[in-house]
Amino acid sequence: MSSVPLERRRALQTDRVERFRRMVEIRSFEDRVKDLFAEGIVHGTTHTCQGQEAVAVGIAAAARPTDQVTCTYRGHGVALALGVTGESVLAEIMGRVGGSVGGVGGSMHLCEPEVGLLPTFAIIGAGIPVAAGAALTAQVNGTDDAAIAVFGDGASNIGAFHEGINLAAIWKLPVVFVCENNQYGEYSRIDVTTPIEDLADRAVSYGIPGVIVNGQDPDAVEQAMNTALARARAGDGPSLLEAKTYRYAGHSRADTAPYRVPGEFERWYERDPINTFRARLIDEGVLTAESAEQLEKAVGGALEELVAQVKESPFPEPAAMFRNVYA
């Protein structure tokens, strides 16, 4: 069977231009979401992932649609990378019937089993043992699918991180733990909350590989994921990947990130994942400056159409709140 999300996912598997396009799609999507909130036409809160696109796309490129992924409230990028449509994500953020979970969840709650996206997590760390459990299913059923938990640097200080990884390690579950170290947990820089520099070192506590990955480079993320996934599928157990990256936006809608270390943003922006990848593809002759520009324009245009369309789409009826409470 096929479907738009699955096709969007498959497109990433081989085609690096599609990966570039997806990164651009995520960046512009998140920028637009911030604006929509700023305009005050969206209720609630949102957490965007500008700057972290390479992690999402690298993971989606390496994983199978049948691999199960848990990610966080900062999940728009991961969802789009896995193949979830912009319409599904934006409509959920805007609380419309067409949203990923029918508009009753909001920005923090997306889900698309078709491409392996389990419900996203608004509670820090909660997705880590849940990913171990999805890997348990694969182990019990004897498939060679794997699970992937995506979480932040701040999440590495919560108990569920320790318990979930330890459990996966002792049972040699096929799971890859990907820590997106974007340097901040909410308004606190990692060095305020975490006594070590490299979170990958925490793998020592579980006797599993701990790997530092350049989170600015989708190719690097893909390669590290391929290695970790191969190990998982072979029955050799989990790995902990630390993708070093940076959060361009504030923590959530309102946050202007006044706490940022001066010059830090600029330093990271020099290594911007989209600019770097664009340059590489141009070097490789896969793209030209012109084709890249056209691609970016096209993505921007499509996004505007999408926004207009979702703005017009209906809200759920009150009755919707009573659906899906029990199966």
Add this chain to the structure above:
Amino acid sequence: MSSVPLERRRALQTDRVERFRRMVEIRSFEDRVKDLFAEGIVHGTTHTCQGQEAVAVGIAAAARPTDQVTCTYRGHGVALALGVTGESVLAEIMGRVGGSVGGVGGSMHLCEPEVGLLPTFAIIGAGIPVAAGAALTAQVNGTDDAAIAVFGDGASNIGAFHEGINLAAIWKLPVVFVCENNQYGEYSRIDVTTPIEDLADRAVSYGIPGVIVNGQDPDAVEQAMNTALARARAGDGPSLLEAKTYRYAGHSRADTAPYRVPGEFERWYERDPINTFRARLIDEGVLTAESAEQLEKAVGGALEELVAQVKESPFPEPAAMFRNVYA
């Protein structure tokens, strides 16, 4: 001010014969407790620590009475070592008015602030962040007291272990985390639940010293504690000590430990902490075979008197259950 618990504590500080006596006291106390339960004259459950005496006594010898200690339901030995009287502990186990907490707690619940014993913990791992908090008090008040958390190998797999040590490390709190690795968590050997050999390695996750200690030797435990406590008092933060030892008894009253690996008990018994320490003190000429034997007889005799006395002591009135619910 002084008191029996304080004097019992001070006695350990310099006098190694007293340390030997205390180890013997703990061993015979725990053996006797097991019998009392076997006789069925005690209600509920109990967890004894035969084989782990050197850890308790080594800690008590190194720590000050003003240092704060959190330990577990397997806490009779630690309590006695810190100076709590046998009467207070036994009366609590037997639910008598004279018990450490008035007889309403039972075997798992002891407390004696006079010698730094905070309420003991029946929930795995819970005492670890609580010890960090006691260390926070010392840090905020600018005293050079420290805190000590005593917990088991199994507890190193629970979230509170991770969160409590991480918090202490980032705040450089004066606390020593002592993991009594007695090889088993309930009926499960550590290798069934824990993917690494040395729990001290988990210190890497927090950037603190992780030290393996011979838990069969009170001198070794004392020395390691002295180093860790000095570091804590100096403001350099916590340490994780792993005391390798062995649980002679079953997990709790009913458990006969059928799951034990054959020969394991015998191997550990060759390194029995009491026998080893006795031999050392005799070598050193501090004890003779005769004086040691007399000492052990005396301890046994005193214990029998204690048991007889506590058996005669009163149970709490029903009204007791309404006391100390709120301060």
Add this chain to the structure above:
Amino acid sequence: MPKMRMNQAIAAGIADEMRADASVVVLGEDVAAAGGPFKTSDGLLDEFGPLRVRDTPISEMGFVGAAVGAACTGLRPVVEIMFVEFLGVALDQVSTEAAKFHYLSGGKVTVPMVVRASVGAGLGFGAQHSQTLETWMFATPGLKLAVASSPQNAYGLIRSAIRDPNPVVVLEPRVLYATRGDVETGDDQLVQLGSAQLAESGDDVTIVTLGAMVRTVLEATAMASWSADVIDLRSLLPWDVEAVLFSVERTGRLVLVEESPFTGGWGVEVAARLAGEGFRHLTAPITRITCPDVPVPFGKELEARFLPSAEYVVSQVDELLATGSLPSPWWKKKESR
């Protein structure tokens, strides 16, 4: 009919579901090699093997969370929480994740998992290992909650819980694990979640109870001068409002017997509902017979005093019937304290 202890009946119920459905797995501390700290999974490892029956590290958040993930992806995990208090380190996964995932997936994901926990006092485990804590899980849309009171319904409830497509918490009174009783096994013995059982019928009063207190209440009615409809709720989420209303319409009097604190115990939900929907049928104050608002004390005598006894139930109901007004609890009657 075979006699079984309640812990054996639970193991038998799990085993029957494991035979019927290869996706059922069992996780918990010492549930495999040791057959469970209370022998509620005895024999499962031997029959179903280490892939499906697993000893976990001491990581309730970790293995309950793993059960959530396994349930979302096709397994039917049965998780053991040795003492219900340990949900205090794992409640997030039950109440905030599992109970809400069907909703937060727009119905795309279901979470067919069971959390079994032993509850209650009477064995001298002390204040941190003797509570029932139904109310930690009560006000939780998306969750189901059942409480066993006999070997027979423990067998039926666990099987229904495992078959349910929703997360279900099953509370098992620890003091009953050793109780022997006739247990009819087989598919006809499933107990529908949300259905109460009329354990005994009578005319003077409706007594609603559950768990270990069912036995206490039946002891009480056996020695009482009055007769009662004794309703064993068996489930709290959902609970059988109709059964209670139906009885109170006839008796006009509602008494709750609970092994829980006086303030906020599970019975207040039943009382509140009846004080609304049953109001015009009530001829006497709704009476709650509970434990006092204190941590569970250790010690045979104290613990026995702490728990509602059959004699106490009789005397409270006697007083209610005689005076028509609310009997105050023993701890408010100076003399008896």
Add this chain to the structure above:
Amino acid sequence: MPKMRMNQAIAAGIADEMRADASVVVLGEDVAAAGGPFKTSDGLLDEFGPLRVRDTPISEMGFVGAAVGAACTGLRPVVEIMFVEFLGVALDQVSTEAAKFHYLSGGKVTVPMVVRASVGAGLGFGAQHSQTLETWMFATPGLKLAVASSPQNAYGLIRSAIRDPNPVVVLEPRVLYATRGDVETGDDQLVQLGSAQLAESGDDVTIVTLGAMVRTVLEATAMASWSADVIDLRSLLPWDVEAVLFSVERTGRLVLVEESPFTGGWGVEVAARLAGEGFRHLTAPITRITCPDVPVPFGKELEARFLPSAEYVVSQVDELLATGSLPSPWWKKKESR
């Protein structure tokens, strides 16, 4: 009198206690440098310094546990739980440790700590960040539990909670943080834990409520044709039974307005108690006006529908007074759903 937003009043109350008592410390995620995610500790770091005002890692079990240890040894920690749901990863330290340590130390140890948590819906935070969850902490002897409803009582409650020798959980409706109101500061403004406030008096009915619903109820009475005693409980553990009984003796009618699920919400305790001790004064069914039994939905319209509105309170009480019988909730009235 100075006007303050509720978050400012809370910060002011904490600051006053920190000035009065050097043992008061503040812990939580982003409470120091950022002044709190909801600005409820703004300015504390500057005035009291990094030793007493601390940003924590994302480790609720860790820092709540640390607060327990600090409280046992002489400090008075005030811990912030950003959203009450996060207690799902830390409940053990509050309910099983802190609440029982005075008891389990034979009175040798006290645990003077405060856990502040923001609660409630109305801001579009979705199902995992919008609940009130009073009942997670309700049936817990040894614990105190308060709920703020205005800048003034938020100021008074936090100060009383900090001074209390017991562990106290203070719930703060998030939707009220931005509400401005007159706040009288100073020692006379402490609010005794366990004392309700008669927010308005009337004759036809007694409405018991707390938290964000107080405002809703006062909006309702302003437009209603009937008059009510409006009782803001302010504390749930202990709660002011006398105040409610006293009013119901006069009005004969009890209505609860709760931002909580219909099944098992906090109001069932009040209803149950009155259905016992107040039975002979009741002339009408006890009526609970609550949210439906569903996870909190996202979306302005859905969330507004989910929460009891002033109009809804008016119409339910109108129906109760007109018919004398229990009005069914809107979601059971086919048309309105």
